[in-house]
Amino acid sequence: MGRILNLETATTNCSVCVSDGDKVLSLKENNAVNYSHSEQLHIFIKEAVEEASLSFSDLDAIAVSKGPGSYTGLRIGVSSAKGLSFSLDLPLISVPTLESMAHQVKALEGEIIIPVLDARRMEVYSAVFNGDYEEIRETRAEVIDESSFGEYSSRTKVHIVGSGAQKCSEILAHSNFYFDKGIVPSAREMAKIAFAKYQAKIFEDVAYFEPFYLKDFVLQGKKKD
Known part of the structure; x- marks a missing residue:
């Protein structure tokens, strides 16, 4: 089996899919102008699992887009993936964001x-x-x-x-x-990559895995008058 919950939050597209092998069973996503991940990600996770006619106990792995991308978006996605992986005792798979984009x-x-x-x-x-x-x-x-x-x-x-x-x-x-410029990272293209890693047993250490930020986060302060 290879039923995988895939999470993509590296950009403005909040995207979740459930796949079985390299076949996508369900997809929920919203590419809003502003980031909506904190409000929508867990709703999309629940809906995607339900639309795939599965329960969380039916899943075999959790996959997450690892970056590069938005610092905040990646933190939300990876934190959620790690939480699900730990609580469900499932392996964690990371998918390079740019690689999944190439597959489009x-x-x-x-x-x-x-x-x-x-x-x-x-x-x-x-x-x-x-x-x-x-x-x-x-x-x-x-x-x-x-x-x-x-x-x-x-x-x-x-x-x-x-x-x-x-x-x-x-x-x-x-x-x-x-x-x-219309191509955005989506959980849909993660399915094939994640399944290949699942078959090869290429998993992340849940305790130590961090997103691939590529650059340090810089907090933009207000300009002085």
């Missing part, structure tokens, strides 16, 4: 997928995947300039997707770059 793109052989999440100013969180969703460059926080991702411009097509795609499109002009 149907790329052909030779094409490249670069998920980008908006960070501060001209910065994005990014990773690079081939058309088989294999990571060929690790996750980084980087400032976008005219030379960004230039080493991949000779490929037939480079998919630059996610909330950081807009700022990339304003600077990167190569004809092989295609931009889609």
Whole structure:
């Protein structure tokens, strides 16, 4: 069996799905302008389990999107996942946020997928995947300039997707770059990745697991008059 509760809270999309193997049984999500995770996450968890015609005792694992992304969003998702994992005595699985985003793109052989999440100013969180969703460059926080991702411009097509795609499109002009800012992390794409980890018994230590923030949290103070 492989019935997994998947939680995605790394961005504004509060997303929960229940999967059996790599098949999604139910999905509840809301990509609000403002973060709604603290109000909606546990409601979505309950509704997703019920809509899958399961109870919590039927689950085999808990999976959570580990980042990078919003500091607060990741804290809420990981805290909830760890609480459920501990209370239900279920293994905890972490799914890289950018990897699950890459799975939303149907790329052909030779094409490249670069998920980008908006960070501060001209910065994005990014990773690079081939058309088989294999990571060929690790996750980084980087400032976008005219030379960004230039080493991949000779490929037939480079998919630059996610909330950081807009700022990339304003600077990167190569004809092989295609931009889609509409792709957001969703629990739906976590299912296949989480199930593969479940089969391989790649689990996190519930006591010590922390989100992949990539950067330190910076509290923005009020400007002085």
